[in-house]
Amino acid sequence: MSTPLPTFKQVATRPKWIAVLALCLLVAAVFAVLGQWQIERAVEQGQSDERDTETAVPLETVAQPTSTLTTEAGGRMVSFSGTWVPEDFDTLAGRSQEGRTGTWVIGRLLVAPPGSESAGPVSLPVALSWFAEAAAAERLVAELATSDAEVDLVGRLMPTEAPTQGDIQTGATEAMSVAALINEWQDYNGLVYGSYAILDQPSAAASGALVDGAEPIVSMRPVTDTQLNWLNVFYAIEWVAFMLFAFYLWYRLVKDALEREVEAIEDAEAAADRR
Template sequence: MSTPTPTFKQVARRPRWIGVLALCLLVAAVFALLGQWQIDRAVEQGQADERDTETAVPLRSVATPGEPMLSDAGGRMVTVSGDDVAADYRTLAGRNQDGRLGWWVIGRVLVAEPDGRDASLAVALSWSATQERADAAVEALRADAATVGQAELGGRYMPTEAPTQGDVREREREAMSVAALINEWQDWNGLVYSGYLVFDPTVVAEGGATVPGDEPIVHERPVTDTQLNWLNVFYAVEWVAFMVFAFYLWYRLVKDALEREVEAIEDAEAAAV
């Protein structure tokens, strides 16, 4: 009478292999947790910036003259009070406004600091469709600067820009570069905000400054370029592969045990003949 050949299921149900399966499940659970952790890290690093940039706060609460711009200040709506400098109104070429190229009218405001000194703040005031209209706005501002006095300004605080090819090659200023402007400002005392203000006349409803020019400058809430950390995603896929390998290892061990038993039975039957 021949010995019955065991099946894979019968071998797998034996206590020894059930114990090995439990161990493999534990290892796979650890690998799954590690994979989940890697995915969470990848997602966290790809989340958008959710800070409140649209509620206007005093400029001094997020920026300090002479200090680099902090990440919390970039693109933030702020308010500030200061005196304009008539001699420092000028224009910038090549400024985009909803797909149209034109000119910015820019200026300089002196902000009184707690230590009694005045800090300079570059301000982008308005957009004009032609250079002639921008130049006319500059002349109007220079004429009114001596009579307006201190005014409340509101707008979006932006990081300084790098010079463009037009600034260097064509000698036509296009970039709102604070570093370049301080070389042209009249009686600059060395104290300056590292960013500039894009003036928005709607921020300060009463008692705020008004400026000539074709249109207010269009500005938008800052958008953070968010991308997944693909290295962490790759590591997560690796942990999943290790988890699958743990189950495959258990299957292979049971399969090998079954084959050894079947081979032993066949050898015994062959010897008995």
């Protein structure tokens, strides 16, 4: 009478292989958590920027002097008050607007320091208006050079720019670089915002910057990339593959054990038949 051959279920339900299955389940659970984390990161990075950047908030609530502009503050509308420094109106060449290249008129505004009455005023670079003709921009600068009025303004807060090749090679200032501007300002006290503001149209008009030939500077609300981070998706797929491999490994181990037992039984029966 031949010995009955064990089945896969009989081998798999032995304590040894149940313990191995429990270990594989634990490993698979870890892989599943890691895969979910990668998917969450991909989705989080793919979400669109839904901040309200168009409702003006006080400058001091989103930015601090001598600090780098944060992602939350960058590109949003802010309100601020201050006094112009007449000697520090200037022009920036090579400024593109709606497919045209022209000149900005810029100025320096002294605003009150946030949360500290004892500190001196803080400098804020401001872009007032755009001109197609550089000569017209120079004329406005000459007119504004007598302006030291206190003003209440609204503008879009933008990060400082790096100097361009034109700044270095030709000496013509093209970049709204805070680091470069402070070397040209009169009586600079060392307190400055590490960003600049582009005036909205009403503020530019109130500042007298929209004279003949001037246009308000076009500033667009910030737009972020809403695409999924496919590298994180790929990592998530890898973790799922590892999780499935853990179960396959358990199945393969049980299958190999079953095949060895069947082979041992068959060999024993064959030996008995030969005797």
